[in-house]
Amino acid sequence: MVNVESYQLFLDFELPNYTGSVKIEYSDCDEKLALDCEGLEIHFVKPSVSWIMENQKLVLHGVESKGTLEIGFSGKVAKDALVGIYTAFYENGSIVTTQFEPIYARRLFPCIDHPAYKAKFKLVVSVNEALKVISNMPCSVEKSGNKLVYTFEETPPMSTYLLYLGIGDFTELESGTKPKLILACVKGRESKTNYPLKTGVSVLEFFECYFGIPYPLPKLHFVAVPGTAAGGMENWGAITFGEVYLLADENSPVEQKINCVYIIAHEVAHQWFGDLVTMKWWDDLWLNESFATLMGFKAMQALKPEWEPFSVFVQEEMKFGLLEDSLSTTHPIQAKVNEAHEIEGIFDAISYSKGASVLRMLEAYLGEDAFRRGVNLYLRTHAYSNAEGKHFWGALSQVTSSDVGSLAEEWISKAGYPVLLIEVQANKMKIRQERFSLATSPSETWKVPLTMEVNSKTKSVLLRKEEEVLEFEDEISSFKLNLNRTGFYRVYYSSLDKLSELNAIEKAALLTITSTLRFLAEFRFLSIWMWQGVTLTKKSFYLF
The missing domain is CATH 2.60.40.1910 (Immunoglobulin-like)
Structure with a gap:
């Protein structure tokens, strides 16, 4: 299996179009290398090798076993999509944002768009001087003619679906220092930023304590995206939220504040469980999402016990899961994913609501402290790499001296209860x-x-x-x-x-x-x- 060590990505925007180049440092390659590439025009490949576009892949022949490839390309920001790189509209304008999970980083640049192929990313972006750029890491900014060039620090190894790029006339507000928490929104939304910022700081502190591992990056953005019904996306260091879920203030209805606190906690939990340690393949997406669902309520219980979060969990998550799992249309939590395009049609309320409920059941049976120690062992053992569900059950088994795997398997591999x-x-x-x-x-x-x-x-x-x-x-x-x-x-x-x-x-x-x-x-x-x-x-x- 080829090993991709890094992507050095340069993008020059004249919206809605952009040109770019990517330098891919790799090793352990045979003579053929296939890169995922959708909707892009390829201009050159260096060093010169034969290549062909085939089934949304850039297939290169005669590639050295180790080295660096440079590929020039161009693309266009979509106006009628909510995945890949696209335009999000609001009443006074628009921003450019990205949604790469599960298989849409290939719409920005040629890459191996697979969660197991973690690599470091070094991103340089050139835009008109009226615009700001947000990505996963902190950046420096220089002026070049009538443009601004944003040079971002290199990321730790991460999967392609966690890369983020946002471009727009953002208003940014900050809180905290280690890490720095930054909320970016479009102009006119500033009055409802203090509450999510304050919540974010508290949630980060909670998870650093719970996981026993400091937040791994130097900063964290909350990006409020207009015009989307999506709740959130855990891009490492640059979480996107539908602004209707994220933005709130002390005078907002309780239900709106509950949604705000929960969605922040859910996505921040992913910064460890999902980003620091990432599933090897989409079969284990249910575990990623179920764990973050449980952690969202756990953080809310610590921050807002007066809301009785686990009563809400029982009434909403568990109640719905129990109903769906009692019907003839039910199915096991875990589903086999053969092709990445199957993902969005396979995972549903049973996968997530039942999945979170089963994890909570295992936690109660093993004990909260033992469960937390198992989570910590799993994260430390597989940090900056990939893992499978069996590795999580193994960590829980190791700290409890019990066969958690066979018990969990019974609940995730068959339907009903x-x-x-x-x-x-x-x-x-x-x-x-x-x-x-x-x-x-x-x-x-x-x-x-x-x-x-x-x-x-x-x-x-x-x-x-x-x-x-x-x-x-x-x-x-x-x-x-x-x-x-x-x-x-x-x-x-x-x-x-x-x-x-x-x-x-x-x-x-x-x-x-x-x-x-x-x-x-x-x-x-x-x-x-x-x-x-x-x-x-x-x-x-x-x-x-």
Whole structure:
């Protein structure tokens, strides 16, 4: 496999057009090198080798095994796209911005547009003097005629989809020093920048402490992009946000502030889990996004506990995941990606909502401190390189001396989830599991990391069979299962006589007969009044 060590990229803009050249330092190449290249015109290749454009690839023949190639090219900024390099319009003008995930860096310059091919990037950009340029690293600026030349510091090794380029008449506001946090927005939006800046500083401090690793770059931009419904993109050192999600102030509605804090935390978490350590291939995109989703709520819990973030998680992420995963259209969390163009059609709410819920379940079973130590080990071991899901499970296994991989595999490789039916008599608790489904489904069992409180004492149990009986020292006088609603499963209670007091998170998950019918009605499933032989009538029905 060819190794790309660096890209030295020069771009000269006369908007909407640009010309450029890229010097690619490489090694371990055979005589043929194929570079991803879409919508670009190639002008030259140095040293001179034969080349051809074929299926959106620049294929070069007779290449040395090691050396530097220089390729001249030109392109155009798109006006009717939201990926690649494109124009984002607003009421008083426009900016140029980029969205390269998953396979669109090739629309800016010829490259190996694959997450496993990490390289260093050295970027030089020439623009008209009225414009500012933002990229992943800090820069110096010099005037050359009627143009400004922005020379950016070299990045650490990173994947092509994390490169960023923004050009426009930005207003920039700063906060913090190590790292410097900069919010860039279009003119007229300045009044709603202080809140996200203040939030960003706090979120960075939280994750530096949680991960035990300082933020790896000297600066971090928050770029508010107009005219997009996208939430955010974790470009390393230059995160883009839809401005409707990022910009807020103290007087904004609580829901808007929740969205602001969450999306900042989600994308900043990626600066470590996704950018510092990057998936080797798109099969593990679900893990990237699920982890950032969980971390977003974890950071929000630390910063804004009065919002009860994990009640929000249960009501929004988990509730939606449980519903989708109970339908005939469900599928496993992890999907095989053969070609990069398949990515955007494969990953959905099950991949992300269920994925985040499963990670939270594993964290609760292993313990928060053990989970955090496993995350730290994973990040330190694979920093500035690529990893697979198995490496993450391996790190968790190493710090807990348990086989986390086989447990995780059970939840990510098959569709659906169980409902636990509980019977209590004297000092014994019988637990029977079956698949919860609103459609006909085969009988299945899971390894269920079960948390419970019995007679005011907490206990964790790994259920492995369809039916198990747990025996306790004393008669069971009070109990509840699935503490803090951390497990991605439901619990069926036919009686609440001995149920322990529920906290706010647990109450958020309770479905009685009335709320169950309302829940189904919301999603147009009122015709489904049966679940595995339990008729939803006026009799007592308690489903968590």
